[in-house]
Amino acid sequence: MNSIEKLTALFERFPGIGPRQARRFVQFLLTTSPATRSELAESIKSLGNLTGQCKKCYRWFVKSTVNKLGLCDICVSNHRDAGIVFIVEKDADIDNVERSGFKGLYFVLGGTIPLAAEEPEKHIRARELSVRIDTDGTAKMLKEVILGLSATTEGDHTRSLLNERLQAPAEAFGFKISSLGRGLSTGSELEYADPDTISEALDNRH
Numbered sequence: 001m002n003s004i005e006k007l008t009a010l011f012e013r014f015p016g017i018g019p020r021q022a023r024r025f026v027q028f029l030l031t032t033s034p035a036t037r038s039e040l041a042e043s044i045k046s047l048g049n050l051t052g053q054c055k056k057c058y059r060w061f062v063k064s065t066v067n068k069l070g071l072c073d074i075c076v077s078n079h080r081d082a083g084i085v086f087i088v089e090k091d092a093d094i095d096n097v098e099r100s101g102f103k104g105l106y107f108v109l110g111g112t113i114p115l116a117a118e119e120p121e122k123h124i125r126a127r128e129l130s131v132r133i134d135t136d137g138t139a140k141m142l143k144e145v146i147l148g149l150s151a152t153t154e155g156d157h158t159r160s161l162l163n164e165r166l167q168a169p170a171e172a173f174g175f176k177i178s179s180l181g182r183g184l185s186t187g188s189e190l191e192y193a194d195p196d197t198i199s200e201a202l203d204n205r206h
């Protein structure tokens with residue numbers, strides 16, 4: 001495999017990128033300046049050293065904003081309502097929900113559960129979610145858990161499984177489980193919804 005083929009194959013591993021797009025990325029890199037190539041290579045190389053995953057919500061963030069506990073800027077903020085936990089599928093959803101003005105906290109599930117999954121728990125951070133709910137619940141600070149999953153088949157499936165799973169802790173700790181209301185149309189993903197739509201879906205949560 002020559003260096004062009006190798007880089008093309010690496011780009012093909014990216015989510016949503018096919019061979020043709022991968023080839024276009026390589027073509028762009030071939031025609032760009034050596035300085036740009038170096039900058040990109042350096043950024044990728046240092047990514048692991050500069051970022052960390054929050055121990056509470058599991059989002060990735062730049063380490064300069066981390067405190068000693070390994071928590072992100074949102075989780076340590078005093079200006080957030082720690083009683084509301086918004087469960088999302090992925091990091092990109094948080095960026096978008098933040099633009100809607102939401103002031104609670106988050107938990108990143110890390111995916112959705114496929115319909116025919118034999119071991120549903122393996123597809124999401126099920127154990128980590130239990131720990132989070134138990135910790136917050138025991139601290140008597142949990143008022144509401146919002147299931148902010150996409151309005152897709154897998155999203156719906158994941159929502160109903162989580163809903164079942166959270167019934168017992170919701171009763172034990174006395175918190176409410178809610179889902180986003182109308183506003184998010186069928187098939188839409190949080191990542192691509194505009195902030196006004198998210199804000200409306202949040203206002204209409206039930």
Ligand SMILES: [Zn+2]
Pocket residue numbers: 054055056057058059071072073074075
């Ligand atoms: Zn966090």
